[in-house]
Amino acid sequence: MAMRQTPLTCSGHTRPVVDLAxxxxxxxxxxxISACKDGKPMLRQGDTGDWIGTFxxxxxxxxxxxxxxxxxxxxxxxxxxxxxxxxxxxxxxLITLAHKHIVKSVDFTxxxxxxxxxxxxxxxRIYDLSKPEAExxxxxxxxxxxxxxxxxxxxxxxxxxxxxxxxLWDRSTMTxxxxxxxxxxxxxxxxxxxxxxxxxxxxxxxxxxxxxxxxQIKSFEAPATINSASLHPEKECxxxxxxxxxxxxxxxxxxxxLESYKGHFGPIHCVRFSPDGELYASxxxxxxxxxxxxxxxxxxxxxxxxxxxxENAEAAKARTTLPGTAxxxxxxxxxxxxxxxxxxxxxxxx
Amino acid sequence: xxxxxxxxxxxxxxxAVPVSVLRLPRGPDGSGRGFGPSTxxxxxxxxxxxxxxxRAIQRARAALRRRFLLCLVAARGQRVTFVLCQRVRVxxxxxxxxxxxxxxxxxxxxxxxxxxxxxxLQTPLGVQKAALLRGGDVVAFGFQVGGK
Numbered sequence: 001m002a003m004r005q006t007p008l009t010c011s012g013h014t015r016p017v018v019d020l021a022x023x024x025x026x027x028x029x030x031x032x033i034s035a036c037k038d039g040k041p042m043l044r045q046g047d048t049g050d051w052i053g054t055f056x057x058x059x060x061x062x063x064x065x066x067x068x069x070x071x072x073x074x075x076x077x078x079x080x081x082x083x084x085x086x087x088x089x090x091x092x093x094l095i096t097l098a099h100k101h102i103v104k105s106v107d108f109t110x111x112x113x114x115x116x117x118x119x120x121x122x123x124x125r126i127y128d129l130s131k132p133e134a135e136x137x138x139x140x141x142x143x144x145x146x147x148x149x150x151x152x153x154x155x156x157x158x159x160x161x162x163x164x165x166x167x168l169w170d171r172s173t174m175t176x177x178x179x180x181x182x183x184x185x186x187x188x189x190x191x192x193x194x195x196x197x198x199x200x201x202x203x204x205x206x207x208x209x210x211x212x213x214x215x216q217i218k219s220f221e222a223p224a225t226i227n228s229a230s231l232h233p234e235k236e237c238x239x240x241x242x243x244x245x246x247x248x249x250x251x252x253x254x255x256x257x258l259e260s261y262k263g264h265f266g267p268i269h270c271v272r273f274s275p276d277g278e279l280y281a282s283x284x285x286x287x288x289x290x291x292x293x294x295x296x297x298x299x300x301x302x303x304x305x306x307x308x309x310x311e312n313a314e315a316a317k318a319r320t321t322l323p324g325t326a327x328x329x330x331x332x333x334x335x336x337x338x339x340x341x342x343x344x345x346x347x348x349x350x
Numbered sequence: 351x352x353x354x355x356x357x358x359x360x361x362x363x364x365x366a367v368p369v370s371v372l373r374l375p376r377g378p379d380g381s382g383r384g385f386g387p388s389t390x391x392x393x394x395x396x397x398x399x400x401x402x403x404x405r406a407i408q409r410a411r412a413a414l415r416r417r418f419l420l421c422l423v424a425a426r427g428q429r430v431t432f433v434l435c436q437r438v439r440v441x442x443x444x445x446x447x448x449x450x451x452x453x454x455x456x457x458x459x460x461x462x463x464x465x466x467x468x469x470x471l472q473t474p475l476g477v478q479k480a481a482l483l484r485g486g487d488v489v490a491f492g493f494q495v496g497g498k
Binding site for chain 1: 384
């Protein structure tokens with residue numbers, strides 16, 4: 001069924017947004033980082049899209065960006081031949097890792113101790129972040145530039161994609177375990193730990209493979225060339241976007257197209273579900289990120305579902321002033337608003 | 351609340367209830383870098399030690415906040431004189447004040463009034479039937495107790 005939806009448009013970038021990633025759920029909510037050809041990756045509050053800060057330092061287009069699980073560190077991959085690690089709370093640059101060519105992809109291990117990079121030099125590099133000056137472990141074997149590199153199987157394996165292959169590597173032996181040849185140029189790859197599912201897109205195809213064996217589980221065909229897809233954390237549905245500027249939502253079990261939305265003014269380069277599955281974010285050639293509701297009509301984040309007959313009641317409530325002067329009402333006001341020297345523990349937002 | 355509509359695929363089935371957007375996501379400020387105090391996450395420092403001194407501060411702050419809220423209750427419906435920045439004085443009838451609780455107002459100044467809703471605001475340009483005064487612009491306000 002076609003529906004209407006009001007996305008939240010996050011402006012700020014001045015060039016195409018080419019990659020985005022969410023953190024895990026933290027006591028302060030969850031966060032979103034976007035990579036942009038303007039060289040200035042941005043950090044945002046994940047459920048509202050509110051800008052928090054911009055990581056300044058790269059001297060070229062930023063092709064990849066990621067956050068560690070608790071959103072205390074960020075990593076970026078750029079055309080200036082460096083990957084950088086950042087303090088995601090202060091925005092400070094922590095480490096610069098020089099490469100020999102454009103870096104396209106970065107990924108933290110779950111403990112944030114190691115960083116995986118991949119890029120145009122066709123090499124995977126594993127950096128020990130406690131010893132950034134040390135030479136990284138290098139994994140070779142790709143025959144074309146690496147587009148995406150991800151840790152998998154509890155960081156015991158690595159999944160990497162170049163133009164026409166997806167490869168699985170064993171971390172301890174640094175050797176290739178399996179390779180998958182893809183019919184067309186791979187446009188995106190996502191690893192879903194729960195269920196060990198690999199989501200890859202190429203041409204108009206959205207394909208799901210086992211991350212352990214690389215065997216195909218299922219695939220769907222979209223109406224247009226797809227650049228990115230993401231599987232819902234509960235695996236109920238998936239979203240995809242690409243060259244026709246539209247976002248598509250499919251039922252993961254049946255492949256039925258559930259919803260589609262226009263909104264971007266350029267091709268969509270990246271799309272990802274939030275860690276709680278309540279929304280998904282898309283990044284586009286038009287320079288914007290948009291946040292979309294998974295369940296349209298739900299009150300969440302900046303979205304508020306308003307039933308028409310309740311609007312008048314809401315407006316009347318907004319005009320309510322302070323209680324009258326009865327002593328018990330004054331006591332009520334004072335007790336409800338009693339101050340505290342210490343902030344209460346922030347609620348988990350997502 | 352703002353109603354923002356986007357051009358989407360035309361509906362072919364029952365129309366879903368439109369969802370309002372409370373506000374747009376905040377964009378970058380002029381600083382360019384951000385990560386400033388207003389966007390900072392609370393640091394994960396260990397909680398401060400609770401001592402008799404801190405308890406006394408807590409009690410004093412609670413008492414002051416209670417007096418401030420009582421003052422607002424008493425001022426409701428009264429003609430109030432607001433002293434604004436640059437010594438500008440305006441008179442109005444106080445309607446309501448938005449005083450967030452706890453950390454809702456942000457930062458350590460969680461007890462400050464964010465805004466005052468007033469009626470019959472007298473300004474050099476004329477009388478405004480209803481207006482919103484930003485809390486940050488108000489230096490002080492005063493009114494006659496018991497008078498209308």
